[in-house]
Amino acid sequence: MAEGVMTIAEQRDGEIRKISYELVSEGRRMADSLGQGVTALLLGADIKENASTLGHYGADKVLVADDPRLKTYTTDAYVSVIAELVKANDPAILLLGASVEGKDLAARLSARLETGMAQDCITFSLEDGNLVAIRPIYAGKAYAKVTFSDSTPQIATARPNVLTLNEPDTSRSAEIIDAQFTLDDSILKTKVVDVLRDESGKVDLTEADKIVSGGRGMKGPENYNILEELAEAIGASVGASRSAVDAGWRPHTDQVGQTGKVVSPTLYIACGISGAIQHLAGMSTSKVIVAINKDPDAPIFQRADYGIVEDLFKVVPSLTEEIKKIM
Amino acid sequence: MNIIVCLKQVPDTDSQIKVAPDGNSIVTDDVKWVMNPYDEFGVEEALQIKEKMGGEVTVIGLGPKRVTESIRTALAMGADKGILINDPALENSDALATGRALAAAIKGLDYDLIFTGQRGVDDDMGLVGATLAEFLDIPQLSIIVKAEISEDGKSVKVNRAVEGQTLVIESSLPAVITTQKGLNEPRYASLPGIMKAKKKPLEEKTLADLGLDPSQVGEGARKLKIMELTPPPQRETGKIIEGETPEEKAAELVRLLHEEAKLI
Known part of the structure; x- marks a missing residue:
């Protein structure tokens, strides 16, 4: 019978990403209440020496699939290897990150293994030993509580930044195991030929701890420098509303909302954003929301923890100044 | 180059979503149904490739009769023909069953490339493209912001936006591409386009036509069960x-x- 929790660790250029530790932390909590173990699965090239940190967060075992062809994620290679290892280890629960990579992988795995998958979950619980998850739908306009039919593994992806990270315990060590798998070149139909890096060093909105976002009230692309300055002062990434993106002021990758990115930072500062329903949907799981808008009736104020009714061009630069004083 | 675009009909993103009294579905009375915004990028991209390389664009929707309107919209934009998979047994299907039905409809067709939206803006799963690719045993390229078909039509080079970087990926064709905002600017249907669309072929298929058994789809076949829907906290x-x-x-x-x- 299927048993235990397996988590898929995500790495980039050999470095393990934060979501991987969030998954192991959550997996540990689930496994403890089930009285079972946590196995983290790490795929990559020459990555074995990086595997031990997963143990600090709660993994009992780390299965390492090391192969030059697994250096950068491709759907066909990763799905083939993971499906084989999942079948061999037979976990009851399989957790992945709701990152671009994790969502792609979970979707194809679910089809290959013909088992249920819950995408982009924000809360997990166990009922009679079965996984129950809460996931926002309609970009957060409603929440669905879901569970699985009797097929295993029960696959779920977790939204970055929402699961509680365990305090790393460096005295805890996981058993590191070389995974045995086959990977036939003939099934590899896709190949990463280039990686275009974002040189700005900006943290992606979906992973950002703080976001400063600007909407139509910014009046034009040339004014975003005041948001960039505020963002730099507090270590935030800059986002935008759909109207700012559709006007061509900001790139598509910056859009927050139902047809853009759904974000969960600890601090979201909305500047000159009225709060169209499709925007609110994309940021309402932020822990603290600040709204700066000169229209007191803007719907954004109904979601904001702190609101300032004022011309943003007067407030934002002062805000940056005040923050610099205390940092 | 023959291209298939799968489309879904969803509530307009400006819609309020209310949970129905059954606690398991949403109130649809006042909902304005539109083509899933991500699917519009698929239609547009297919049309641009067809304009360059020739071939035919087929649009496939799944759902009740009202989905015909969205298929007609795609035909008015310039697609050549439509297929609606409509069977009461499909109601409440999960993405695995939806992918299975779409794959069954596509299997008999001559195709080089398939587009789907990266996700439906209703249930936000992002599963159908991958499921379809799995059942057709072809590669999937998800969250794509740029696609270039090789001159011989045998492969594609795509840009995939991941956190903080863009991967340039080459793949053999046929493949499933799931579209992300930024891929293109979808055109509006012109008046002559709308007139022409009325005469374009739109075929309806049932599960029996696709050789599928009702037990493989619908509520009973769901691998992921909805326990309840609630308004957000x-x-x-x-x-x-x-x-x-x-x-x-x-x-x-x-x-x-x-x-x-x-x-x-």
């Missing part, structure tokens, strides 16, 4: 920061974020 009413000047208000906000919220 209400946020507590926040405070509006008072002050004589913008500078005072800014200072007070910083104090609150520092001392009360402890975020800076």
